[in-house]
Amino acid sequence: xxxxxxxxxxxQRELVxxxxxxxxxxxxxxxxxxxxxxxxxxxxxxxxxxxxFPGTIVMSMMFTCIFSTASIIEDRQAGxxxxxxxxxxxxxxxxxxxxxxxxxxxxxxxxxxxVFAGTVGAVFQWGPCLGxxxxxxxxSFVVTAMxxxxxxxxxxxxxxxxxxxMVLLPMWMASGAIFAASPSPWLRFFMTINPxxxxxxxxxxxxxxxxxxxxxxxxxxxxxxxxxxxxxxxALSSWVVEKSDERR
Amino acid sequence: xxxIVEVDNLTYRYGDKxxxxxISFSVARGEIFGFLGPNGGGKTTTFKILSTxxxxxxxxxxxFGKDLVRERIAIRRKMxxxxxxxxxxxKLKVRENLAHQGHLYGIAGRDLKRRIDRDLERLxxxxxxxxxxxxxxxxxxxxxELAKALLNDPELMILDEPSTGLDPAARREFWNNLESLRxxxxxxxxxxxxxxxxxxxxxxxxxxxxxxxVALGHxxxxxSEIGGEVLRIRAxxxxxxxxRVTEKLKVKTLKVGGLVQIEEPKAHNLVAPLLxxxxxxxxxxxxxxxxxxxxxxxxxxxxxxxxxx
Numbered sequence: 001x002x003x004x005x006x007x008x009x010x011x012q013r014e015l016v017x018x019x020x021x022x023x024x025x026x027x028x029x030x031x032x033x034x035x036x037x038x039x040x041x042x043x044x045x046x047x048x049x050x051x052x053f054p055g056t057i058v059m060s061m062m063f064t065c066i067f068s069t070a071s072i073i074e075d076r077q078a079g080x081x082x083x084x085x086x087x088x089x090x091x092x093x094x095x096x097x098x099x100x101x102x103x104x105x106x107x108x109x110x111x112x113x114x115v116f117a118g119t120v121g122a123v124f125q126w127g128p129c130l131g132x133x134x135x136x137x138x139x140s141f142v143v144t145a146m147x148x149x150x151x152x153x154x155x156x157x158x159x160x161x162x163x164x165x166m167v168l169l170p171m172w173m174a175s176g177a178i179f180a181a182s183p184s185p186w187l188r189f190f191m192t193i194n195p196x197x198x199x200x201x202x203x204x205x206x207x208x209x210x211x212x213x214x215x216x217x218x219x220x221x222x223x224x225x226x227x228x229x230x231x232x233x234x235a236l237s238s239w240v241v242e243k244s245d246e247r248r
Numbered sequence: 249x250x251x252i253v254e255v256d257n258l259t260y261r262y263g264d265k266x267x268x269x270x271i272s273f274s275v276a277r278g279e280i281f282g283f284l285g286p287n288g289g290g291k292t293t294t295f296k297i298l299s300t301x302x303x304x305x306x307x308x309x310x311x312f313g314k315d316l317v318r319e320r321i322a323i324r325r326k327m328x329x330x331x332x333x334x335x336x337x338x339k340l341k342v343r344e345n346l347a348h349q350g351h352l353y354g355i356a357g358r359d360l361k362r363r364i365d366r367d368l369e370r371l372x373x374x375x376x377x378x379x380x381x382x383x384x385x386x387x388x389x390x391x392x393e394l395a396k397a398l399l400n401d402p403e404l405m406i407l408d409e410p411s412t413g414l415d416p417a418a419r420r421e422f423w424n425n426l427e428s429l430r431x432x433x434x435x436x437x438x439x440x441x442x443x444x445x446x447x448x449x450x451x452x453x454x455x456x457x458x459x460x461x462v463a464l465g466h467x468x469x470x471x472s473e474i475g476g477e478v479l480r481i482r483a484x485x486x487x488x489x490x491x492r493v494t495e496k497l498k499v500k501t502l503k504v505g506g507l508v509q510i511e512e513p514k515a516h517n518l519v520a521p522l523l524x525x526x527x528x529x530x531x532x533x534x535x536x537x538x539x540x541x542x543x544x545x546x547x548x549x550x551x552x553x554x555x556x557x
Contacts, residue, residue, distance in 0.1 A: 005354060013340070016339075017337065017340070079337070080336065082331050082335050083331065083349065085301060086301060086324055087353060088352075088354070
């Protein structure tokens with residue numbers, strides 16, 4: 001009972017903070033749209049812009065995750081999080097509230113890109129659309145949880161940004177966002193174990209339910225893999241927080 | 249009287265550096281108990297352990313009769329904590345900050361609203377409830393921190409240098425609030441400080457230096473232990489001068505920060521003999537009652553470096 005009240009209140013705080021700083025609405029979406037416009041046009045025509053569209057949504061989501069988890073570093077040294085850490089609340093609830101908040105925002109930022117879905121020939125069907133929302137939310141959860149885990153271990157904000165970009169950008173690039181397959185076996189292997197692959201695939205399946213997408217993982221596979229990865233990274237983040245308590 | 253806090257041989261180290269080298273004390277219900285010391289003396293480490301941010305060893309700390317390591321959550325429920333650095337979300341309104349705090353302590357709905365209104369009223373913040381924290385002055389923000397820490401009706405309040413960065417008037421007002429809470433609610437208060445005038449307002453004081461407890465007692469009692477009066481002399485050659493004074497007048501001297509200091513019950517009787525014996529060497533001379541700074545000097549042989557913002 002107390003657990004979910006704490007989760008709720010921390011989740012709500014993330015959302016309120018976000019809409020109080022309007023400039024935050026534009027950074028992630030703007031960057032992703034620029035990528036889409038420039039890369040999509042530069043690398044091919046209308047067909048490629050459509051191919052690149054799901055990756056753009058995931059990219060917008062990814063940038064939001066990086067920014068919202070970076071705040072953990074400052075929050076931890078001083079500020080709000082300190083008083084949260086001395087409240088009679090399970091560590092796992094604090095982690096869940098923070099990750100859910102970040103993931104919700106990231107999902108919303110990804111969805112802002114959907115305004116352009118009509119221009120790439122997306123088809124609306126209820127089932128796939130819900131599957132897409134589920135995939136987008138779960139990949140946001142995975143990335144926020146990864147960010148939480150790294151932010152807890154890293155002391156400096158610039159260092160955190162550097163590491164996050166170094167880890168997340170390759171994951172995003174090798175997710176089927178830019179190219180569908182690779183002749184390199186190790187890259188193919190990396191794409192199979194990369195959670196981003198399932199995030200991008202889930203969005204692609206949801207946007208183009210009637211198209212023949214070939215080897216792209218099915219929606220149910222995407223949702224299953226992403227749910228598993230979410231649990232894994234949530235457990236990992238909760239564990240580092242618990243462990244930092246025992247340090248002396 | 250019932251002890252709210254019992255600390256027995258508390259130790260803490262950061263890697264190889266010893267932060268607390270075994271300190272012991274207990275705090276009775278309703279006391280305002282202060283930790284005074286220079287930065288790096290160990291008071292912030294003590295605060296972090298008592299507020300449950302850092303872990304102590306088992307059996308070293310008992311709060312409300314419970315072991316701090318094993319019953320951390322139960323202890324947290326009845327504590328209110330004010331941090332040195334602001335713990336408010338500045339983008340949120342005063343009322344929103346308090347609501348989050350309530351939720352974290354399992355307080356919600358009508359009960360939460362009642363408590364928020366009560367604490368804002370009590371601290372004179374009612375008219376600022378719907379303002380964002382970032383629009384409040386430093387003194388008002390500190391009051392909101394206090395309101396936030398009071399929300400769960402704590403039996404024990406722990407504050408880490410709560411008035412750092414406040415002007416003297418705001419600092420006095422903050423302390424008036426603390427004292428009235430103690431009086432009206434019977435709350436026990438632990439507070440760290442490096443301001444001597446704050447330390448003077450505590451019921452009992454633990455002076456910490458280099459991770460050790462160097463003195464413990466009521467501020468007046470600590471001062472009277474030094475004995476009567478303190479004479480501070482600025483001299484041309486402090487080293488030679490202090491030796492010559494000891495030889496000639498048969499009194500103990502201390503050298504502190506370039507000054508020669510004499511602590512004697514009737515130090516004023518030494519003024520005339522000093523000036524007659526060493527007319528050339530004494531540049532200036534002040535006579536005063538002992539302060540907590542003198543207590544610190546007396547116990548450690550060093551000056552208490554008081555930082556001013």
